[in-house]
Structure formats: C-alpha cells, structure tokens
Amino acid sequence: MSELVKYSDRVGIERSVVFMGYPLVNDPSPDQLREQNDQVLRAVRAFRDRTLSFAYLNPRHLDFSLEEFDRRVRDGPMVGIKLWTAIRCNAPELDPIIERAASLGAVIYQHTWLKITGNLPGESTPFDVAELARRHPGAPIICGHAGGDWERGIRAIRELQHVLVDVAGFDPTAGAVEMAVRELGAGRVIFGSDAGIRSFASQLGKVLGAEISETAKRQILSGNLRRLLTPILKTKGVRP
Amino acid sequence: MIVDTNVSLSRWPFRRLPADEPAKLVSTLRNRGVEQAWAGSFDGILHKDIAGVNSRLAADCRKYGNGMLLPFGSVNPKLPDWREDLRRCHEQHHMPGIRLHPNYHGYDLKDPVFAELLEAAAARRLIVQLAWCMEDERTQHPLVRVPNVELSPLPEVLRRLPALRVQILNWKTARGDEARRLASAGQVYSDFAMTENPGGIARLLKTVPLERVLFGSNFPLFYFESALLKVREAGLTSTEEQAVSRQNARRLLGPAS
Numbered sequence: 383m384s385e386l387v388k389y390s391d392r393v394g395i396e397r398s399v400v401f402m403g404y405p406l407v408n409d410p411s412p413d414q415l416r417e418q419n420d421q422v423l424r425a426v427r428a429f430r431d432r433t434l435s436f437a438y439l440n441p442r443h444l445d446f447s448l449e450e451f452d453r454r455v456r457d458g459p460m461v462g463i464k465l466w467t468a469i470r471c472n473a474p475e476l477d478p479i480i481e482r483a484a485s486l487g488a489v490i491y492q493h494t495w496l497k498i499t500g501n502l503p504g505e506s507t508p509f510d511v512a513e514l515a516r517r518h519p520g521a522p523i524i525c526g527h528a529g530g531d532w533e534r535g536i537r538a539i540r541e542l543q544h545v546l547v548d549v550a551g552f553d554p555t556a557g558a559v560e561m562a563v564r565e566l567g568a569g570r571v572i573f574g575s576d577a578g579i580r581s582f583a584s585q586l587g588k589v590l591g592a593e594i595s596e597t598a599k600r601q602i603l604s605g606n607l608r609r610l611l612t613p614i615l616k617t618k619g620v621r622p
Numbered sequence: 623m624i625v626d627t628n629v630s631l632s633r634w635p636f637r638r639l640p641a642d643e644p645a646k647l648v649s650t651l652r653n654r655g656v657e658q659a660w661a662g663s664f665d666g667i668l669h670k671d672i673a674g675v676n677s678r679l680a681a682d683c684r685k686y687g688n689g690m691l692l693p694f695g696s697v698n699p700k701l702p703d704w705r706e707d708l709r710r711c712h713e714q715h716h717m718p719g720i721r722l723h724p725n726y727h728g729y730d731l732k733d734p735v736f737a738e739l740l741e742a743a744a745a746r747r748l749i750v751q752l753a754w755c756m757e758d759e760r761t762q763h764p765l766v767r768v769p770n771v772e773l774s775p776l777p778e779v780l781r782r783l784p785a786l787r788v789q790i791l792n793w794k795t796a797r798g799d800e801a802r803r804l805a806s807a808g809q810v811y812s813d814f815a816m817t818e819n820p821g822g823i824a825r826l827l828k829t830v831p832l833e834r835v836l837f838g839s840n841f842p843l844f845y846f847e848s849a850l851l852k853v854r855e856a857g858l859t860s861t862e863e864q865a866v867s868r869q870n871a872r873r874l875l876g877p878a879s
Contacts, residue, residue, distance in 0.1 A: 498759075499759055580818050591845030
C-alpha cells in the first residue's frame with residue numbers, strides 16, 4: 383500500500399478506494415473472500431486518511447456474502463462492495479446483496495467488460511448491469527470500466543440515471559471521457575485507476591486530457607464519488 | 623522539452639479523435655512541451671495507395687508545425703512494388719524512417735519479405751518503427767480483428783543487420799526475457815505509450831537499457847497526458863527523464879536532428 387500511495391502522490395491523487403487482495407481469484411470461496419477483505423483492511427490501516435475500502439463479495443456464496451457485508455460494511459469500516467467475475471450480475475443471486483447495500487447507502491462497484499475476444503464465463507457486461515439496475519432503481523451502481531469497449535458500454539447503461547460509469551481499466555483512448563460526459567452527463571462519470579494492474583498516470587490522463595470543462599473534471603475526479611459516499615461516510619463518522 | 627516518437631496524422635479508421643486535425647494536433651503537442659514529433663499516418667494502416675498516403679503525410683508535416691513534425695512513411699511489403707514506396711520515403715520525401723504495421727498488413731516476422739524490407743531499410747539507413755499493436759485486442763471492431771505482432775522471430779533477423787535501428791511502438795509487454803533478448807540482438811528501442819502498472823517506466827528501465835527507451839504517446843489515438851503523467855509517476859532521476867523525454871530520440875535520429 384505504501385508503494386501505491388507513493389505513486390499516487392507523484393500524480394496528485396489524494397485518496398483511493400481499495401478493494402480485493404491477492405491472488406486474483408475469479409470465483410473466490412468464502413475463505414478467500416474473508417482473507418482478501420482482511421488483506422485490504424490490513425493494507426489501509428496505516429493510511430486511513432488516504433483510503434476508503436469496499437468489501438469483495440461473491441453472490442455464488444450468498445449467505446456468506448451477506449454475513450460478510452454485515453461484518454465489513456454494516457458493522458465495519460468498509461463503505462461499498464466490489465463484485466467481480468464470479469457470476470454475471472444479471473443473476474437473481476445478486477438481488478439480496480444489492481438490496482442490503484442500497485439500504486445502507488453502500489456503493490456497488492460491478493466489474494464489466496465487453497471483450498470481442500470473449501468474456502470470462504462469469505464476467506458481466508454493461509448490459510447485465512442495466513438488467514440489474516432496472517431491478518434496483520435506487521441503488522448506487524458503478525458500471526466498472528464502462529465495459530472496456532466504452533462506445534458500447536456507455537450506450538448500454540445510458541438510460542439508467544442511477545448508474546454511473548468509471549473510466550478505469552481500458553487503454554487511454556482519446557474521446558472516451560468526452561463521450562461519457564456527452565451521453566451521461568459529468569455527474570455520472572467517475573475516475574478510477576485500476577492500479578496496480580493499470581498505471582495511475584495512464585488513467586488519470588484520460589480525465590486531465592479530456593476536452594471537457596474544469597467543473598466536469600472536478601466532478602469526475604472527486605465530486606461524484608464523494609456525493610455517492612457522503613451518506614454512508616457520515617454514519618461512520620468519516621470525513622467525506 | 624519532449625521528442626514524441628509515436629504520433630499519427632489523418633483519421634483513425636474507427637472513430638473521430640479530438641485532435642485528428644493536424645493544426646490542432648500540433649498546437650496540443652506544442653502546449654505540452656513537445657519540440658518534435660515523429661509522425662506516421664493512420665491511413666497507412668488500411669489504405670492500399672500507400673504512395674498517396676505518404677505524399678499527404680509529407681505535405682502535412684511540411685505545412686503544419688514549423689518543422690515540429692517528422693514524417694515516418696508507411697511501407698506495406700505485401701503490396702506490389704513496395705520498394706518504390708521505400709525509395710520515395712527516402713529519396714523524395716527525405717523521411718528519417720518508416721513505420722510498419724505487420725499485423726494490419728497481413729504478414730508475420732518470419733515472412734522472408736519482412737527480412738527483405740529490413741535489409742532495404744538498413745541499406746538506406748532508415749529508422750524502422752514497428753507497431754506491435756494500435757489498440758487493445760479486446761476492444762477492436764468486430765470486423766477488423768488484428769492480433770498483436772509476434773516478435774519472437776525478430777532477434778534472428780536483427781543479428782544479420784547490426785546497423786539497423788528499430789523502434790517497437792505500443793509494445794505493451796516490453797519487459798522480461800523477450801525485451802532483454804531484443805535489446806541484446808540489435809539496436810532495438812521502445813516507447814511507453816502502452817506501458818502500464820504504477821511506475822511502469824521505472825520498471826521498464828530495469829529490463830532494458832536507459833538509452834533504448836523513447837517518449838511515445840500514441841497521440842492522438844491516446845490522450846497525450848497519459849504518456850506525460852507516466853514520466854512523472856515513474857520518479858525518474860533528472861538524467862533519466864531527459865534521456866527518455868528527448869535525448870535518446872535525438873541521438874537515435876542522428877546529427878540531422
């Protein structure tokens with residue numbers, strides 16, 4: 383974590399949301415989920431003023447994930463959940479998790495990709511997020527990576543006003559942030575780095591290099607996530 | 623100041639880009655401290671009239687930027703009479719080098735015509751830029767799926783051409799054994815347009831010699847700020863930063879730069 387903070391400092395990133403540990407496991411067992419969430423909490427302990435954390439859950443282990451949510455978010459310091467590639471997010475198994483997260487204002491980050499080379503079996507697409515979001519109209523859902531293939535991903539969730547996209551995790555292709563702002567509004571776009579897979583620099587360059595207003599950049603870089611997280615942070619006594 | 627060795631003019635075939643007009647490209651680069659940019663043409667990827675592509679590229683580089691843009695013409699050795707394209711790049715347009723897209727042009731590096739092309743370029747003392755890819759394989763247009771270039775045959779070709787200078791563009795995996803093998807096989811350079819992981823340039827420098835790393839942005843397909851911030855993120859020494867941002871490219875180009 384100290385390495386990540388060092389690189390963050392160099393490019394001016396003040397605070398990061400941290401989730402998932404090592405090794406990367408597509409379909410983690412309950413023990414692996416517990417271990418990875420422990421890893422995250424251990425990692426951020428020394429950097430409380432620089433980090434927030436989300437709980438990694440797996441809807442395939444629904445009962446455990448609900449318990450883990452209570453342990454880490456309801457009763458713990460975490461302020462959101464991360465769902466990765468265990469099961470596509472249009473599956474009904476997600477519903478109890480989303481309902482519980484939404485009831486506490488915890489932010490839901492769902493990884494998505496639209497790979498022309500083929501997604502992993504449990505890997506969600508923005509279309510899956512759209513299905514999920516239609517069932518949960520009040521839930522604060524982030525469509526991770528804008529689907530990677532952002533030209534399709536942005537369109538897939540465009541009509542769902544409570545769904546945001548983050549612009550992390552794909553190449554710094556020019557025009558991506560401009561399209562997201564044009565089609566969704568700056569209030570629905572969130573900066574993410576996907577570090578340490580990606581570089582903070584390559585991802586930050588997307589926002590700083592975009593031809594959008596300075597106000598929009600501020601919203602994307604901090605304002606939008608702060609707005610989403612403020613209610614739950616207040617309940618935990620953490621500064622937004 | 624910066625020498626950006628990986629810039630392209632004209633239109634990316636699959637979307638308009640915020641800076642795909644040459645005047646805007648030049649002003650964007652200048653505002654970010656670029657003193658020289660080595661420019662290929664996106665048209666060279668898919669067009670078959672490569673001679674026309676290179677003429678337009680040379681004209682645009684003369685017209686815009688007051689000498690900032692150095693043209694690197696395209697050569698497709700699968701087209702008839704490609705040697706004439708090479709000759710024009712060198713003799714007519716006075717280009718310092720050429721840019722190759724083996725994956726889009728349909729040949730691999732084991733193809734005898736690739737070695738023939740490198741030999742001809744070496745004879746003319748041209749720098750050869752070889753694009754490993756242009757974009758992530760996962761997000762390509764479904765009707766134009768192009769694999770990354772397999773570089774493993776390259777060292778054998780390079781050993782026969784010790785004077786040839788080759789730059790691998792957009793080499794996402796420029797680390798580890800393959801990078802070491804290439805660096806020791808010949809005069810191989812790479813940029814960091816697609817280098818990832820925090821501190822990616824500093825990690826790259828643990829594999830390849832400092833003098834072989836060049837500033838390259840893949841602009842305007844990529845946001846220029848991505849490359850610029852990578853230099854800051856890497857925490858390079860002043861010597862390293864100057865080498866990577868400018869001096870290595872100037873040295874590679876030679877006295878004419």
